[in-house]
Amino acid sequence: MPTAFPRLAAALALAGACAAPALALEIDLPKETATLHAASGAQNAAQCYMCHSVDYISSQPPMPAGFWEAEVKKMVQTYGAPITAEQIPLIVRYLDEAYPPQKK
Numbered sequence: 180m181p182t183a184f185p186r187l188a189a190a191l192a193l194a195g196a197c198a199a200p201a202l203a204l205e206i207d208l209p210k211e212t213a214t215l216h217a218a219s220g221a222q223n224a225a226q227c228y229m230c231h232s233v234d235y236i237s238s239q240p241p242m243p244a245g246f247w248e249a250e251v252k253k254m255v256q257t258y259g260a261p262i263t264a265e266q267i268p269l270i271v272r273y274l275d276e277a278y279p280p281q282k283k
């Protein structure tokens with residue numbers, strides 16, 4: 180390979196040859212024990228723990244009506260959760276039933 184920078188090419192080749200092998204680091208994370216509250220449609224909320232634990236849902240205090248809808252939309256619009264527009268009302272219905280909003 181003709182190159183205008185033979186020293187650079189040699190240095191890069193040498194650097195590549197000397198690169199340390201990636202170390203396999205084992206990290207034992209604690210087992211996930213939290214589960215979604217039982218209620219019909221729980222399977223619809225399966226996407227809700229691809230990014231974070233179910234604890235994010237169950238640790239919320241009782242919130243005003245409309246909270247879960249806003250929350251699911253925030254996960255989609257702000258954080259890019261791959262949840263379709265058709266799935267949103269199914270997930271919201273489940274969350275409203277399983278994690279009921281505050282009674283007035």
Ligand code: HEC
Nearest residue numbers: 226227228229230235236239250251254258259260261270
């Ligand atoms: C694409 C990744 C992703 C998915 C999927 C996702 N979330 Fe989140 N969620 C986040 C991030 C990021 C945060 C903010 C974390 C932080 O601030 O520590 C968050 C935070 C939360 C919180 C804490 C309150 C808040 O608003 O910060 C709740 C409740 C929550 N998510 C519920 C849900 C529900 C319900 C679903 C399913 C509809 C869901 N999440 C799916 C990324 C996601």
